[in-house]
């Protein structure tokens with residue numbers, strides 16, 4: 001019998017064909033970054049207040065002017081390609097993203113990589129001739145300690161060409177969420193290992209404190225205090241910031257900043273956070289260590305990028321952190337740029353794992369099961385995405401109903417979750433994928449190796465953590481007692497397994 005094609009089959013085939021063509025040809029639908037229904041219940045309640053932080057309204061957000069311009073690297077003297085500066089100063093502003101040229105999903109991800117790499121902190125743009133001269137001539141003593149990347153560029157600053165002219169500005173996301181490898185390559189996603197970009201940024205901008213937006217009316221001290229104050233906490237530790245001597249402040253900064261650890265606006269110099277690896281967002285339901293916002297899909301990454309770059313109103317129920325003059329969105333990225341960047345972030349994958357599975361790791365996997373780790377760190381993402389309770393916090397049933405909570409506490413230091421503006425009362429369960437290169441463990445990055453993480457001595461007050469320890473010489477790193485009572489052999493096997501993830 002010949003293979004006859006009957007009419008219904010052809011019709012069916014045509015339908016499939018049309019559906020495929022429609023799928024391929026369909027333009028990418030760019031989500032709206034900021035709209036009332038999406039921001040209304042996006043943020044997590046603040047534990048001490050029982051309210052969600054407020055946000056700019058949709059109208060306020062879209063009233064802000066759009067900034068869509070490319071930026072360019074700053075070269076060390078002698079390393080600049082011939083004619084580079086001329087090209088920059090004579091060129092017209094170029095679009096950071098041109099959505100009309102993007103057809104496929106892959107085009108969008110490539111465009112997103114550019115937004116990620118070139119996107120600057122708009123509020124930091126500095127058009128002053130002195131600031132520009134500093135990065136043209138490097139005649140500032142502050143710049144002496146820095147070395148160029150292998151390609152001759154200085155991580156941190158960016159030249160930006162806008163309708164107003166050329167400004168010096170600063171890298172945004174890559175300042176903190178990028179790792180520099182020994183061979184000169186760059187790994188996007190994990191927390192910074194090199195502080196150059198971070199330090200240099202301080203020399204670019206006139207914006208004081210830990211803010212990404214200008215704070216008119218504030219001097220450095222006031223801005224620093226405003227970055228962290230928590231008006232609803234009695235005897236707020238940040239009250240000291242206003243009166244601290246430069247020496248004490250320097251020591252505090254020294255303790256809170258380092259490879260892979262930095263406080264953010266609304267976080268704390270006293271209770272800083274490690275920089276999370278954005279590669280491990282997969283499998284998560286919440287954003288930030290304390291789960292400050294939900295992660296419901298790509299648009300929430302767009303929203304979060306907008307929030308931390310230019311759109312944090314910093315309202316908490318009756319408490320307002322910003323003055324009327326400061327509380328505004330000066331400019332915003334186009335939705336297309338934020339969408340492309342969010343797609344790029346979601347496309348990030350881990351570097352090749354150099355730790356092959358072997359006898360020890362197979363034994364370790366069994367220990368992982370036996371010790372109940374998988375109950376929280378469930379494969380395939382090695383997190384179940386849930387929130388746990390910070391020591392001492394019990395949410396009301398009404399609040400608890402609205403979140404995906406495992407109602408137990410792992411007993412780690414509760415201060416970030418209870419005494420900061422990121423104080424949701426929760427710590428999320430982190431993914432264990434990529435722990436082999438993470439280099440910082442627990443929300444505050446107190447520990448820097450897995451051996452240290454599973455060393456029971458860390459519970460003792462005379463323990464000296466190799467990571468964050470505040471201003472103390474020694475301090476216990478409490479909580480997360482899972483895996484602390486293993487024999488030396490079992491512990492080694494468990495760690496061998498974790499290193500394969």
Ligand code: HEC
Nearest residue numbers: 172173175176262264273274275276287288289290305309
């Ligand atoms: C100054 C350093 C710094 C810069 C710049 C920065 N981040 Fe972050 N980022 C952090 C830190 C620290 C945290 C953790 C904050 C917390 O847990 O409270 C974080 C958290 C995040 C998270 C949540 C990840 C998770 O696993 O919960 C995302 C997503 C994120 N950043 C994306 C971005 C994007 C996109 C940009 C650029 C628009 C950016 N960040 C700029 C330091 C930075």
Ligand code: HEC
Nearest residue numbers: 371372373376388410412427428429430441442443482483
């Ligand atoms: C009840 C849930 C739960 C169980 C069970 C659990 N963990 Fe965790 N784990 C957490 C939470 C929550 C954190 C983050 C705590 C913090 O940052 O304060 C964490 C953090 C970690 C970290 C540090 C990751 C990072 O990036 O900071 C490692 C490693 C880890 N757990 C491994 C294990 C292993 C191995 C086991 C079993 C021996 C285990 N966990 C059992 C909830 C759990």
